Amino acid sequence: MRIQINQQTSYRYAGPANYSMQVLRMRPRDNAGQKILFWSLSVPHFANVTQGEDAFGNPLDTLYVSRLHSEISLTISAEVETTDTGGILRGVEEAFAPVFFLRETPLTAPDEAIKTLAASAITASDGSPLDLAHRLMDRVRDAIDYRIGETHAETTAAEALAHGFGVCQDHAHVFISAARRAGLPARYVSGYLWEPRDTEYEASHAWAEAYIEGLGWVGFDVANRICPTDAHVRVACGLDYLEAAPARGLRRGGGEETLEVRLRVDAGAIQQ
Amino acid sequence: MAEAIFDEMGLPGGEVRRAYRTLQAWLDETPHEILTLRREEAETFFRRIGITFAVYGEGGDPERIIPFDIIPRILEAAEWRQISDGLIQRVKALNAFIADVYGPQDILRAGIVPRDQVILNETYRYQMQGVAVPQNVYTHIAGIDMVRVGPDEFYVLEDNCRTPSGVSYMLENREITMRLFPELFSRYNVAPVDHYCDELMRTLTSVAPRNCPGEPTVVVLTPGIYNSAYYEHSFLADQMGAELVEGPDLYVMDDVVYMRTTQGPKRVDVIYRRVDDDFLDPLTFRPDSALGVAGLMNAYRAGNVNLTNAVGAGIADDKAIYTYVPEMVKFYLGETPILKNVPTWRCADPEDAAYVIEHIAELVVKEVHGSGGYGMLVGPKAAREEIALFRELVKTSPEKYIAQPTLALSTCPTFVDEGIAPRHVDLRPFILSGREIRVVPGGLTRVAMREGSLVVNSSQGGGTKDTWVLKD
Numbered sequence: 001m002r003i004q005i006n007q008q009t010s011y012r013y014a015g016p017a018n019y020s021m022q023v024l025r026m027r028p029r030d031n032a033g034q035k036i037l038f039w040s041l042s043v044p045h046f047a048n049v050t051q052g053e054d055a056f057g058n059p060l061d062t063l064y065v066s067r068l069h070s071e072i073s074l075t076i077s078a079e080v081e082t083t084d085t086g087g088i089l090r091g092v093e094e095a096f097a098p099v100f101f102l103r104e105t106p107l108t109a110p111d112e113a114i115k116t117l118a119a120s121a122i123t124a125s126d127g128s129p130l131d132l133a134h135r136l137m138d139r140v141r142d143a144i145d146y147r148i149g150e151t152h153a154e155t156t157a158a159e160a161l162a163h164g165f166g167v168c169q170d171h172a173h174v175f176i177s178a179a180r181r182a183g184l185p186a187r188y189v190s191g192y193l194w195e196p197r198d199t200e201y202e203a204s205h206a207w208a209e210a211y212i213e214g215l216g217w218v219g220f221d222v223a224n225r226i227c228p229t230d231a232h233v234r235v236a237c238g239l240d241y242l243e244a245a246p247a248r249g250l251r252r253g254g255g256e257e258t259l260e261v262r263l264r265v266d267a268g269a270i271q272q
Numbered sequence: 273m274a275e276a277i278f279d280e281m282g283l284p285g286g287e288v289r290r291a292y293r294t295l296q297a298w299l300d301e302t303p304h305e306i307l308t309l310r311r312e313e314a315e316t317f318f319r320r321i322g323i324t325f326a327v328y329g330e331g332g333d334p335e336r337i338i339p340f341d342i343i344p345r346i347l348e349a350a351e352w353r354q355i356s357d358g359l360i361q362r363v364k365a366l367n368a369f370i371a372d373v374y375g376p377q378d379i380l381r382a383g384i385v386p387r388d389q390v391i392l393n394e395t396y397r398y399q400m401q402g403v404a405v406p407q408n409v410y411t412h413i414a415g416i417d418m419v420r421v422g423p424d425e426f427y428v429l430e431d432n433c434r435t436p437s438g439v440s441y442m443l444e445n446r447e448i449t450m451r452l453f454p455e456l457f458s459r460y461n462v463a464p465v466d467h468y469c470d471e472l473m474r475t476l477t478s479v480a481p482r483n484c485p486g487e488p489t490v491v492v493l494t495p496g497i498y499n500s501a502y503y504e505h506s507f508l509a510d511q512m513g514a515e516l517v518e519g520p521d522l523y524v525m526d527d528v529v530y531m532r533t534t535q536g537p538k539r540v541d542v543i544y545r546r547v548d549d550d551f552l553d554p555l556t557f558r559p560d561s562a563l564g565v566a567g568l569m570n571a572y573r574a575g576n577v578n579l580t581n582a583v584g585a586g587i588a589d590d591k592a593i594y595t596y597v598p599e600m601v602k603f604y605l606g607e608t609p610i611l612k613n614v615p616t617w618r619c620a621d622p623e624d625a626a627y628v629i630e631h632i633a634e635l636v637v638k639e640v641h642g643s644g645g646y647g648m649l650v651g652p653k654a655a656r657e658e659i660a661l662f663r664e665l666v667k668t669s670p671e672k673y674i675a676q677p678t679l680a681l682s683t684c685p686t687f688v689d690e691g692i693a694p695r696h697v698d699l700r701p702f703i704l705s706g707r708e709i710r711v712v713p714g715g716l717t718r719v720a721m722r723e724g725s726l727v728v729n730s731s732q733g734g735g736t737k738d739t740w741v742l743k744d
Contacts, residue, residue, distance in 0.1 A: 021566060021567050023567070023570070048526050050526055050570070050574070052527070052574060054573075055398055055399050055402060062567065062570055064524075064525050064526055064567075066525050095401055096391070096401070097391065099387065099388060099391065100391045100392070103398075248555050249555070250566040250567075
């Protein structure tokens with residue numbers, strides 16, 4: 001499938017800021033299931049961008065502004081050729097051994113409810129790690145209804161499960177937390193999902209990956225109860241949201257911020 | 273290990289050891305009133321310069337003056353040579369280990385240090401994986417805590433590879449001793465320590481980042497005036513002629529670190545940081561940190577700034593990793609360790625845990641990640657309830673504890689209320705690693721001022737002594 005992405009992100013401030021920086025993890029890399037045909041980032045003329053890479057191998061584009069400004073707009077345009085790999089990730093150089101992804105983080109620390117959920121999935125599974133991961137995906141999705149605006153970027157896995165509502169980030173966090181608890185290395189993935197519609201998207205997407213002995217890293221899009229297909233574009237990964245977030249930044253001055261994201265994801269079939 | 277307690281001067285009735293003979297004679301001829309007077313002068317001096325530290329959990333004002341014992345500790349040249357050679361060897365191995373952990377991980381592959389103990393360790397900063405640091409040096413300033421149990425028997429108690437403090441006491445103690453007792457000092461041929469800050473500056477400039485445009489600009493980054501070691505931060509910056517800065521004084525632009533000055537932005541090349549890893553960069557580590565600099569890790573990865581000590585150096589001073597240091601010396605250097613480790617039981621190992629639970633009353637039990645003498649049990653000195661508490665803690669979270677035999681720490685003559693009496697001591701020498709490794713002859717001697725006490729930490733009522741290394 002050929003997927004076109006067009007994402008405009010605008011930060012508007014109540015007053016002038018004199019310094020901003022944003023670390024962007026928005027640049028996808030090739031793997032066996034996706035080939036990047038085109039990718040561009042455009043930024044305001046008063047901003048500088050540096051390129052780097054973090055320990056996970058995620059490309060970083062860091063934007064710096066050191067003069068007075070009250071708005072920053074970024075535009076990402078991309079075209080990606082995808083194929084369905086049954087959710088199995090191949091063709092990625094891994095910086096860490098799978099066992100590393102058993103590390104807990106503040107956002108994914110399991111509480112009693114998550115431990116119970118993990119234990120019940122272990123009991124129900126046929127003993128294979130793949131079956132366990134699928135059961136975890138079902139149980140997490142059953143426990144958390146999809147609803148926008150109920151949680152925020154800092155919501156922990158434990159809070160999301162207790163709340164019972166959340167978005168893809170929360171589904172991924174609870175899955176990761178429970179999977180690690182059950183002994184399955186797991187990590188957070190940010191990316192895009194094409195859906196058959198012609199309207200704008202509220203946000204980019206997120207899912208989880210679990211390490212399945214014999215298969216390698218396998219994606220679990222918990223929010224949609226599927227393993228990633230050729231409708232998914234994988235961008236960045238980390239132990240949790242904070243490490244794979246599309247943008248993290250800091251600014252001096254400016255007062256209150258208004259964030260606007262306009263995202264279109266189109267498939268080749270409906271390309272004009 | 274020696275059973276009897278070794279006194280470095282020689283206990284009353286016995287023979288006075290050679291290095292202490294002149295001191296003994298001087299003590300015999302000096303009335304106690306004079307010593308009391310000198311001690312008061314020393315306290316006034318320390319109070320005036322504001323060298324304090326914080327004690328938590330005892331109520332009241334946490335700021336205290338660390339007690340200074342006016343009687344110096346004396347090491348002979350030959351004794352020091354053995355220590356110094358051992359320290360250099362050990363720090364080389366620790367550095368090689370850290371570089372390996374954040375690089376090829378050969379020692380994990382070889383199965384000498386268990387992989388999980390490193391990569392699941394809280395102190396392992398995976399964000400450093402694959403980051404190239406100048407000269408491959410990670411622990412630029414190391415403080416190695418040692419104890420002595422016999423004339424030639426030294427043990428390393430723990431390694432401090434992150435931001436070891438205490439060097440300002442080493443320097444101030446020497447200064448005050450020379451002022452109070454010029455006549456005694458002149459009877460000895462003592463190796464100087466006052467060039468430490470020059471050596472520190474030389475070390476820091478020798479590890480300038482690869483993109484440093486010229487003569488490197490060095491700054492000292494402090495968490496601020498509320499930090500218990502703030503005095504030391506300002507002292508070292510002052511002595512080196514470097515700026516003392518806090519997080520908000522720095523910012524990152526185009527992956528380069530700048531300091532705000534009255535003349536405009538100034539590029540910063542080497543940061544001697546006394547801020548913990550967790551707080552260095554809110555965009556990489558704790559997002560709520562206000563002490564660090566956003567984007568610092570970007571600049572570090574890009575080779576535009578160097579941080580000393582390196583981010584992640586703490587993996588080498590974790591108390592569970594400590595037990596493998598002798599193996600590291602063999603693995604990386606192909607040498608036999610000169611300094612010995614204290615035998616250690618790792619409670620993560622069920623057999624070790626069982627032994628510790630059974631013999632807990634004879635052992636010293638420590639938290640793997642703890643420091644400062646908090647969260648530790650000295651079995652033979654502890655109350656029954658405390659022993660019971662630690663037994664439960666080890667049972668509940670064995671992986672969080674290690675245990676060691678109670679060592680018969682050496683004693684040194686100390687001027688206390690009862691007069692001159694032996695008190696237990698340890699030693700923290702400071703090792704500087706840049707293009708070369710240097711050890712200033714001396715260190716911080718900490719002394720347990722309470723009779724019989726083995727805990728020398730200043731937070732637990734320990735004091736300090738000037739440490740004299742004699743020249744040949």
